[in-house]
Amino acid sequence: xxxxxxxxxxxxxxxxxxxxxxxxxxxxxxxxxxxxxxxxxxxxxxxxxxxxxxxxxxxxxxxxxxxxxxxxxxxxxxxxxxxxxxxxxxxxx
Amino acid sequence: xxxxxxxxxxxxxxxxxxxxxxxxxxxxxxxxxxxxxxxxxxxxxxxxxxxxxxxxxxxxxxxxxxxxxxxxxxxxxxxxxxxxxxxxxxxxxxxxxxxxxxxxxxxxxxxxxxxxxxxxxxxxxxxxxxxxxxxxxxxxxxxxxxxxxxxxxxxxxxxxxxxxxxxxxxxxxxxxxxxxxxxxxxxxxxxxxxxxxxxxxxxxxxxxxxxxxxxxxxxxxxxxxxxxx
Numbered sequence: 470x471x472x473x474x475x476x477x478x479x480x481x482x483x484x485x486x487x488x489x490x491x492x493x494x495x496x497x498x499x500x501x502x503x504x505x506x507x508x509x510x511x512x513x514x515x516x517x518x519x520x521x522x523x524x525x526x527x528x529x530x531x532x533x534x535x536x537x538x539x540x541x542x543x544x545x546x547x548x549x550x551x552x553x554x555x556x557x558x559x560x561x562x
Numbered sequence: 563x564x565x566x567x568x569x570x571x572x573x574x575x576x577x578x579x580x581x582x583x584x585x586x587x588x589x590x591x592x593x594x595x596x597x598x599x600x601x602x603x604x605x606x607x608x609x610x611x612x613x614x615x616x617x618x619x620x621x622x623x624x625x626x627x628x629x630x631x632x633x634x635x636x637x638x639x640x641x642x643x644x645x646x647x648x649x650x651x652x653x654x655x656x657x658x659x660x661x662x663x664x665x666x667x668x669x670x671x672x673x674x675x676x677x678x679x680x681x682x683x684x685x686x687x688x689x690x691x692x693x694x695x696x697x698x699x700x701x702x703x704x705x706x707x708x709x710x711x712x713x714x715x716x717x718x719x720x721x722x723x724x725x726x727x728x729x730x731x732x733x734x735x736x737x738x739x740x741x742x743x744x745x746x747x748x749x750x751x752x753x754x755x756x757x758x759x760x761x762x763x764x765x766x767x768x769x770x771x772x773x774x775x776x777x778x779x780x781x782x783x784x785x786x787x788x789x790x791x
Contacts, residue, residue, distance in 0.1 A: 539618045542630065544670065
């Protein structure tokens with residue numbers, strides 16, 4: 470079941486680009502999108518809190534709460550594999 | 563008494579029959595060191611079927627992640643961690659996936675809560691290693707490597723229990739496939755048991771403090787130190 474994207478009160482993205490190569494920004498986007506959010510901005514609007522991050526550099530997202538209340542945990546190191554990079558959406562506002 | 567029998571008799575070794583002229587001693591029966599010993603149904607499976615785990619069963623999760631109903635930081639490690647370790651014996655999906663991933667998540671986020679639970683983890687670890695099932699052993703070794711780095715002093719806390727978990731490693735330590743000069747892809751995927759054992763013992767030695775090496779050497783005599791000389 471596809472989760473609904475973008476019914477928050479915040480800014481709506483103007484455009485979307487698909488990621489071509491992995492980067493730290495892509496990694497964070499991957500983590501949010503796996504949990505069912507567009508990106509960090511939407512998460513902060515819906516959950517009204519900062520996502521918990523790892524204290525080790527480069528501080529990727531550690532824990533996210535999904536819309537159904539369950540929690541997803543992510544590793545310290547990169548999790549997004551090369552073959553999934555092209556599925557990640559990067560939104561511009 | 564068949565006096566006219568000219569065929570050789572089969573006899574077990576070290577018996578009077580073996581001394582007879584026509585008898586041929588058969589070799590000893592196989593001891594079954596490498597035979598798989600399936601584990602009995604685990605407590606993990608029982609609890610899982612009852613729905614006692616704080617895990618949401620999802621069928622549309624993208625790949626390899628568990629959705630936790632309760633935050634891991636709030637879980638009672640004394641209760642749940644040994645249960646998840648118990649599930650390492652499982653070979654069937656989805657029990658095997660949830661046990662492995664659950665252990666990984668709990669070790670990753672446990673911090674100081676892991677150390678007090680170590681004594682309760684030893685029996686499940688021993689049971690998993692005793693199944694002699696290659697995949698289970700590989701998973702357990704990777705879990706052990708994660709365990710010793712998961713919290714402070716965990717490596718040292720494990721040293722007194724080496725004599726319970728290391729003997730089985732002796733049996734598999736040399737099971738490296740000799741493929742000549744071909745490529746062994748199982749090494750890349752970290753599924754070659756001999757190499758995994760070596761990696762695990764090195765991790766034990768690195769994080770086990772001063773007494774670690776001598777204790778490992780006592781249980782696995784062919785192990786050579788990676789820190790000294």
